[in-house]
Each structure stands twice: as structure tokens, then as C-alpha cells.
Amino acid sequence: MKINIPESDQERIVIVGGGFAGLTLARELKKQDYQVVLIDKNNYHQFQPLFYQVAMAGLEPSSIVFPFRKAFQGEKNIFIRVTEVERVDTAKKQLHTPLGLCNYDYLVLAIGADTNFFGNEEIARKALPMKSVSEALSLRNRILTDFEIALSVTDYERRQQLIDIVIVGGGPTGVEVAGALAEMKRYVLPKDYPQLPTDEIDIHLVEGADRLLLGMSDEAAGKAQEFLEGLDVKVRLNTMVTGFDGEVATLSDGSQIPAHKLIWAAGVTGNKMPGLPQEALAKGNRLAVDRFNRVAGTERIFAIGDIAYMEEEDYPKGHPQVAQAAMQHAKNLGKNFKRLAKGTSMQPFAYRDLGSMATIGRNRAVADLPGFKFQGAFAWLIWLFVHLFQILGVKNKVFIFINWVWNYLTYDQSLRLIIRPKEGPIKAAKD
Amino acid sequence: MKINIPESDQERIVIVGGGFAGLTLARELKKQDYQVVLIDKNNYHQFQPLFYQVAMAGLEPSSIVFPFRKAFQGEKNIFIRVTEVERVDTAKKQLHTPLGLCNYDYLVLAIGADTNFFGNEEIARKALPMKSVSEALSLRNRILTDFEIALSVTDYERRQQLIDIVIVGGGPTGVEVAGALAEMKRYVLPKDYPQLPTDEIDIHLVEGADRLLLGMSDEAAGKAQEFLEGLDVKVRLNTMVTGFDGEVATLSDGSQIPAHKLIWAAGVTGNKMPGLPQEALAKGNRLAVDRFNRVAGTERIFAIGDIAYMEEEDYPKGHPQVAQAAMQHAKNLGKNFKRLAKGTSMQPFAYRDLGSMATIGRNRAVADLPGFKFQGAFAWLIWLFVHLFQILGVKNKVFIFINWVWNYLTYDQSLRLIIRPKEGPIKAAKD
Numbered sequence: 001m002k003i004n005i006p007e008s009d010q011e012r013i014v015i016v017g018g019g020f021a022g023l024t025l026a027r028e029l030k031k032q033d034y035q036v037v038l039i040d041k042n043n044y045h046q047f048q049p050l051f052y053q054v055a056m057a058g059l060e061p062s063s064i065v066f067p068f069r070k071a072f073q074g075e076k077n078i079f080i081r082v083t084e085v086e087r088v089d090t091a092k093k094q095l096h097t098p099l100g101l102c103n104y105d106y107l108v109l110a111i112g113a114d115t116n117f118f119g120n121e122e123i124a125r126k127a128l129p130m131k132s133v134s135e136a137l138s139l140r141n142r143i144l145t146d147f148e149i150a151l152s153v154t155d156y157e158r159r160q161q162l163i164d165i166v167i168v169g170g171g172p173t174g175v176e177v178a179g180a181l182a183e184m185k186r187y188v189l190p191k192d193y194p195q196l197p198t199d200e201i202d203i204h205l206v207e208g209a210d211r212l213l214l215g216m217s218d219e220a221a222g223k224a225q226e227f228l229e230g231l232d233v234k235v236r237l238n239t240m241v242t243g244f245d246g247e248v249a250t251l252s253d254g255s256q257i258p259a260h261k262l263i264w265a266a267g268v269t270g271n272k273m274p275g276l277p278q279e280a281l282a283k284g285n286r287l288a289v290d291r292f293n294r295v296a297g298t299e300r301i302f303a304i305g306d307i308a309y310m311e312e313e314d315y316p317k318g319h320p321q322v323a324q325a326a327m328q329h330a331k332n333l334g335k336n337f338k339r340l341a342k343g344t345s346m347q348p349f350a351y352r353d354l355g356s357m358a359t360i361g362r363n364r365a366v367a368d369l370p371g372f373k374f375q376g377a378f379a380w381l382i383w384l385f386v387h388l389f390q391i392l393g394v395k396n397k398v399f400i401f402i403n404w405v406w407n408y409l410t411y412d413q414s415l416r417l418i419i420r421p422k423e424g425p426i427k428a429a430k431d
Numbered sequence: 432m433k434i435n436i437p438e439s440d441q442e443r444i445v446i447v448g449g450g451f452a453g454l455t456l457a458r459e460l461k462k463q464d465y466q467v468v469l470i471d472k473n474n475y476h477q478f479q480p481l482f483y484q485v486a487m488a489g490l491e492p493s494s495i496v497f498p499f500r501k502a503f504q505g506e507k508n509i510f511i512r513v514t515e516v517e518r519v520d521t522a523k524k525q526l527h528t529p530l531g532l533c534n535y536d537y538l539v540l541a542i543g544a545d546t547n548f549f550g551n552e553e554i555a556r557k558a559l560p561m562k563s564v565s566e567a568l569s570l571r572n573r574i575l576t577d578f579e580i581a582l583s584v585t586d587y588e589r590r591q592q593l594i595d596i597v598i599v600g601g602g603p604t605g606v607e608v609a610g611a612l613a614e615m616k617r618y619v620l621p622k623d624y625p626q627l628p629t630d631e632i633d634i635h636l637v638e639g640a641d642r643l644l645l646g647m648s649d650e651a652a653g654k655a656q657e658f659l660e661g662l663d664v665k666v667r668l669n670t671m672v673t674g675f676d677g678e679v680a681t682l683s684d685g686s687q688i689p690a691h692k693l694i695w696a697a698g699v700t701g702n703k704m705p706g707l708p709q710e711a712l713a714k715g716n717r718l719a720v721d722r723f724n725r726v727a728g729t730e731r732i733f734a735i736g737d738i739a740y741m742e743e744e745d746y747p748k749g750h751p752q753v754a755q756a757a758m759q760h761a762k763n764l765g766k767n768f769k770r771l772a773k774g775t776s777m778q779p780f781a782y783r784d785l786g787s788m789a790t791i792g793r794n795r796a797v798a799d800l801p802g803f804k805f806q807g808a809f810a811w812l813i814w815l816f817v818h819l820f821q822i823l824g825v826k827n828k829v830f831i832f833i834n835w836v837w838n839y840l841t842y843d844q845s846l847r848l849i850i851r852p853k854e855g856p857i858k859a860a861k862d
Binding site: 003004006042043044060061062065067069070073074076079081082099100133134137144148149151152153154191192193194195395398399402403406412415416417418419 | 434435437473474475491492493496498500501504505507510512513530531564565568575579580582583584585622623624625626826829830833834837843846847848849850
């Protein structure tokens with residue numbers, strides 16, 4: 001059975017994955033002389049930099065995701081399919097999906113990366129990752145549910161276990177989650193749970209290296225740690241989490257932290273695409289690509305974004321796995337497809353670092369921009385506007401802006417809701 | 432084990448259920464000389480009149496629900512517990528819950544009503560109800576998922592089955608869902624699914640009586656039907672759905688409608704509370720109460736809202752199971768508790784009908800207000816403002832207002848997102 005997409009005289013480009021890389025490429029290919037098929041397992045694009053705000057009840061999922069069909073309304077050469085790709089058959093130039101086979105003339109893998117548990121099965125089973133809006137929502141439900149349960153627990157140790165949280169990984173995600181939790185502890189929880197000793201909530205941030213924010217400057221890292229400690233986050237450097245059974249986290253120095261929740265933001269690994277040759281695989285399960293994003297050992301297959309491993313003079317270990325690299329890959333490849341169609345030669349990719357930022361809380365952020373580093377309230381304001389500007393959809397921008405102003409003025413988030421669709425009917429939908 | 436609530440010299444009123452009745456009563460009891468425990472299985476109040484807009488991707492769940500803890504922040508005599516009541520022990524004046532036993536001096540049952548499938552197990556298993564925000568969200572996910580699947584189906588009959596919808600029950604819910612679906616079919620789906628024959632989507636509204644909106648006037652019913660038929664909804668009166676296996680709906684006239692989705696809004700039945708005496712039970716599984724909302728055959732137990740069956744001179748079959756009756760019960764009972772505390776005598780309840788409304792779509796609503804009936808654009812505007820005014824929370828009002836203006840101007844709903852929390856971590860929370 002073939003996937004049901006109209007026959008066309010145009011060559012078909014199939015993009016797998018609608019994250020920053022895949023979405024940007026599809027937008028570049030609008031109106032180009034190709035038939036474009038965008039495949040994603042969700043019907044929406046997710047704005048990953050704000051997942052932590054969904055997890056912390058500051059924003060609704062709907063504000064940070066955008067339906068693909070709406071993004072491409074009226075684009076006659078773009079076809080969206082919500083499904084998963086099981087494998088690629090490079091010889092037949094075909095993808096296998098539950099909806100049927102999908103032929104391609106060009107294949108672009110923008111399949112991104114997922115949480116890396118470094119092979120620790122127990123942690124993978126018990127820890128809470130935050131690599132999708134669904135996972136962020138689950139984390140929110142979990143935190144709120146545990147507070148509700150804690151209310152009825154009279155045993156001191158057991159109650160502490162329910163309200164304490166361990167965050168693993170001192171990158172931007174870990175730092176932002178820790179900061180947001182610390183603010184929730186300070187401003188929201190005492191009002192919601194007067195019966196709980198909310199000042200006794202311990203927030204642990206555990207990082208294996210000797211500093212936070214490894215991708216950023218020493219100044220940024222130092223200031224981030226100062227901000228976090230000012231908010232009572234217990235930062236532990238040079239420490240790794242070696243085990244977590246759902247009740248107690250074990251650290252590399254042998255010590256233990258009793259905690260019911262462990263948020264894992266300690267690293268990523270490339271998502272898998274069965275059917276590719278062995279030589280395509282690079283470090284971190286990424287796909288080795290040349291300067292034109294062509295996957296090693298394949299024909300007419302490209303990889304862009306977090307999954308792509310491209311060595312450049314200044315980046316001998318590949319580009320950082322961040323949104324701006326993904327979007328730059330996609331833009332260059334989009335232009336190269338235009339060149340291919342015209343019969344001119346493709347241009348190699350060159351990464352341009354636009355800097356990076358992380359926010360810790362109200363008026364507290366750190367920013368490394370090219371040639372200029374700053375921390376504090378101004379960085380925080382810049383952070384807000386950069387993210388507001390990047391999010392897709394005018395209504396999303398409006399809603400996020402109102403939410404932020406609201407939360408800022410009231411010291412409150414009003415989205416502390418444990419909502420989930422009934423499981424019955426959803427399962428039935430998959431019958 | 433006892434539920435963990437501080438001892439108090441005040442008498443304890445336990446309210447079970449935080450719908451319109453329970454929430455209104457708890458608000459009446461703020462600052463009164465009682466200790467109040469509000470028990471609900473969710474941590475939020477749900478605004479039922481707008482469930483259909485969540486189902487139709489017009490509003491987000493978070494806009495129409497409100498966290499109890501936020502509603503009662505700073506109220507020292509109100510305690511909220513998120514749990515389910517398993518049964519009542521009237522002799523010991525205790526409730527059994529998974530969090531432990533909960534004593535009461537006064538018990539108020541505001542447990543509402545749930546979908547009534549009239550004993551048809553197959554329909555109960557396969558049909559889609561809409562009595563909670565979770566069910567509304569599931570319905571939305573189901574509709575959108577079926578459209579995605581339909582894209583890959585080339586067989587005409589099978590595809591129709593996926594996109595056609597049967598709605599059972601011509602009350603306000605059925606009428607409002609049918610109208611919203613018809614507008615989605617007309618304005619949204621053709622843009623999102625150019626590959627699907629969206630004009631061939633059949634929307635069936637099946638009602639057992641000889642007219643729609645039984646609780647309203649003939650004029651309202653007639654105009655509602657006219658509006659619906661103008662939007663191509665197939666209205667079938669004097670017809671009942673006798674079976675639905677998930678693929679085909681069977682009607683009382685023997686005819687069949689192949690459809691993968693059947694929305695059931697054909698009636699309600701009171702939620703059960705084990706432990707009450709037999710004589711407390713009235714028609715429709717409601718609880719028989721006197722004019723003071725005291726449950727028959729019990730002591731110090733009250734029932735308010737949809738679950739309460741109170742006969743009045745003008746209402747020999749009990750009050751309509753609507754929000755305004757629930758809120759009026761609650762307000763009267765709240766005042767009676769104040770009188771009890773003062774040692775004065777309680778006042779009997781008297782229902783005051785403030786009229787009813789239903790909306791069919793843009794500029795189309797019907798309204799029966801006391802002494803004055805009207806239909807069309809003005810009724811629609813009134814409907815919007817009445818609902819906006821009633822919804823809890825200023826931010827909710829702002830967000831709903833922006834959404835409505837947005838949808839009105841763009842002929843679009845941008846919330847067509849199939850989002851659900853990951854199942855794994857949520858299950859773990861219940862371990």
C-alpha cells in the first residue's frame with residue numbers, strides 16, 4: 001500500500017521531522033518546484049525553548065505549539081502526514097510508515113535528538129525527561145499530583161520525598177527548570193498549600209562538570225550559579241547521578257537524595273532511522289554529513305538540525321545541537337534545493353554563532369552575544385523578546401505576552417491544572 | 432487512617448464535588464464559622480457550558496477551568512482535597528476516600544450527573560460522551576486523528592465513515608456541538624484538508640422527541656432547527672439510536688449510518704454515592720431532598736445541584752439540571768448554614784427561572800428570557816457576554832474574549848492540536 005499523495009511531475013522531497021530544522025526547510029520550499037511531504041508523529045510544531053514553562057505551569061501547551069496544517073494552509077506543493085517512519089529503504093528510495101510506503105526523490109532527515117540516559121535502564125524508566133510538550137505536561141501533572149498527595153502524608157521523611165526534586169544536568173534546560181521551580185516554591189506554593197512546609201522543598205541541581213552552562217562563557221556560568229543559589233537551589237558540581245529507583249537518587253560520590261521526582265536533562269542522543277548504512281553513524285548517534293548536509297554513504301539523503309554531525313574548521317566536534325544551527329542548516333539546504341532545480345552548484349554550509357542565553361527567573365538571565373556578555377535584568381528582557389519574536393503565530397505571541405505580563409505582575413501562574421484526556425477514547429482511536 | 436486536616440473547634444462541612452453547586456456553596460461559606468472541606472477528583476472547577484468549544488478546538492481547556500486552590504487562596508477555613516469518595520458511612524458520619532477517612536458534621540453532596548447510556552453497554556463503550564473537559568479534549572483528539580487517518584484512505588465508503596459524525600440528543604449540548612462542527616466543516620476543514628472532500632462530511636443530529644431543545648420554547652426549537660439545517664446538519668427527529676459498534680450506528684427506524692464517531696449527549700443520570708439509604712434515591716438516580724435540600728432518610732446530609740431532586744409547586748418533576756438551579760441551591764444552602772450557626776430557622780428554597788439560551792454558530796443563537804424570546808445575532812451576542820461574565824477568573828475572561836474575537840474575524844480556530852501527556856510518567860505517579 002502506498003501513502004496517499006497525489007502523483008506529480010515535480011520531484012518529491014520528503015522531510016522527516018517538523019522541529020526547527022524540518023519546519024524551516026518546508027517553509028523555504030514553499031512555491032519551489034518540488035512536491036514536499038512533511039512527516040511528523042505530531043500534527044504540530046513544538047517550540048522547545050519554552051517546554052520548561054509548560055512544565056512549571058507558566059504557559060499552556062497550545063501557546064508554544066503550532067499546527068502544521070495551519071502553517072502551510074494554501075501551499076499547494078506541501079503535503080503533511082502525521083505518522084511515524086519505521087525505516088528507510090535506500091535502494092528503493094522508499095520510507096515505510098504505518099500509513100503505507102512513501103517514495104522519495106530526495107529525503108531530508110530532520111529527526112532530531114531525544115533524551116540520553118547513557119544506557120541506564122532504571123533511570124530511563126523512572127526519571128522524567130522533558131524533550132516534548134507531552135513530557136513537559138506530564139511533568140507538570142506529576143509535580144502537582146505529588147503536592148496533593150503530600151498534603152495527606154503525616155510522616156516527615158515521606159512527605160519530604162514527595163516534595164523534593166532532583167534535576168540532573170546543568171545545561172540551559174536544567175538551569176531554567178531549577179530557576180522556575182525555585183520561583184514556584186517562593187511565590188506560588190506557599191499560597192496554594194499553606195498546610196505544607198513549602199520552604200522546606202529542596203531543589204537539587206546536579207552537574208557532572210565543574211561548572212554550569214558548558215556551552216556558555218565562564219561569566220554566564222558563574223552568574224547563573226549565583227542566581228540559582230540566591231533562590232536556594234542546591235547546586236552540586238562534579239557530581240553525577242548513577243541511579244534512581246523512583247524513591248532515592250544515588251550520586252557518584254556515594255551520597256543519596258530521597259526524592260520521588262528526578263528530572264533528567266543530562267544529554268541527548270540522535271533519534272534512530274533504521275535502514276541507513278553503518279558509515280552514516282557518527283558520535284552521539286548523529287548522522288555524519290558533508291558541508292552540503294549530505295549523509296555519508298547515501299545518495300539523495302540529507303540530514304539537518306540536531307541529528308546532523310558536520311565538522312567545520314571552527315567546529316571540529318560538530319555544531320552545537322541548538323535551534324539556530326538547525327534553522328541555519330535548513331535555510332542553506334533550502335537554497336541548495338533551489339540551485340539544484342536550476343542546475344547550478346550547491347553552496348557549502350558555514351555556521352554563524354549568534355550567541356546564547358539562559359534565564360533563571362524574574363529579572364535574572366545570562367546572555368553571551370558575539371563580542372558582548374551581560375547578565376541580569378536587561379539580559380532577561382532581551383531573552384523574553386527574542387523568544388516572543390521567534391514563536392510561531394501571532395495569537396501565540398499575544399497569549400504568551402499576556403501570560404508573562406500577568407505572571408510578572410501577580411507573582412502567580414494560574415495554570416496549575418492536572419488535565420489529561422480520558423484514556424479510554426484515545427486508545428479506541430488507535431484501534 | 433484519617434485524612435490529614437487540622438483539628439478545629441468549628442463544625443465541619445464536607446462538600447463533595449466542585450461543580451457549579453459545590454463551588455458556589457464553598458464560596459458562600461468563606462469566612463463563615465465552619466471548617467469547610469471541598470473534595471473533588473480534579474484540582475479544578477470546570478465550566479461545563481463551554482465544553483463543546485474545547486471539543487471543537489475553539490478554546491483551550493485551561494481557559495474554561497479554574498484551580499480550586501487559586502479560588503480559595505488565603506481562605507483559612509477552606510480545605511481542598513483532590514480525591515474520590517468511595518462511600519459514606521452515615522452512622523459514623525464518615526467518608527471513605529483513598530486518602531483516608533474524613534469525618535463530617537454536615538455533608539453536602541454536589542456530585543452532579545454523568546452521561547446516561549440507558550443501560551446500553553455497547554454504546555457506553557464505543558460512544559464519545561462530553562461531560563468533562565477531559566472527555567471534550569478526547570473528542571477533539573479523536574476528530575482530528577480521524578481526519579489525519581482519512582487522508583490515507585482511498586476507499587470511498589471507509590473514508591466517509593471516518594469523517595462522518597453522529598450526534599445523539601437534541602438538547603443544548605447536541606445542538607451546540609452540531610452547530611460548531613458544521614462551522615468547522617464550512618470554514619476550517621477545507622483549508623486544512625484540501626485533499627479531503629470536506630463538503631461531503633455528514634453531520635447527523637438524532638433526537639427522540641418531535642422537536643429540538645425540549646426545555647425551551649417552540650420558537651427557539653424551530654429556529655435552532657432552521658439554523659442547523661441551514662448549516663447542512665441532517666436533523667432527524669422522532670428517532671433514537673439503538674446501537675453503535677464503533678463503525679455503524681443503528682437507528683430506531685431500522686436504518687443505519689456508517690460512522691466511526693458517535694457523540695452521546697442524550698441524557699444524564701445522577702452520580703452514585705454508596706452508603707445512602709434506599710429512600711434517598713429518586714428518579715434519574717437523583718437524591719430526593721426537601722425544600723431545605725436535606726436528603727430523605729438521612730441526618731445532616733444535603734444534596735444540591737444536578738444530583739438533587741426537589742419537588743416544588745411549579746416544578747413537580749424537580750428542577751431542570753442546569754447551572755443556574757445548582758447555583759441557586761448552593762446560595763440558599765449557604766445562607767441556611769449561616770442561619771444554623773446563629774440558631775435561627777432555615778428558609779425553604781424557591782427556584783427562579785432566569786431563562787435559557789443555546790448557540791448554533793456565528794451570529795446564530797436562540798434565547799428564552801422571562802417574558803421575552805428572541806433568536807439570531809442579538810441572542811448570540813447576549814449568549815457570548817453572559818458566558819464571558821460567568822466564567823471564573825479575569826485571565827480566563829481575557830483569553831476567551833481574545834479567542835472569540837480572533838475566531839470571529841479569521842473564521843478559524845488555531846487550536847487544532849492533538850496533545851496528550853505521555854502516559855508513562857502519569858501512570859508512575861499513581862504507583
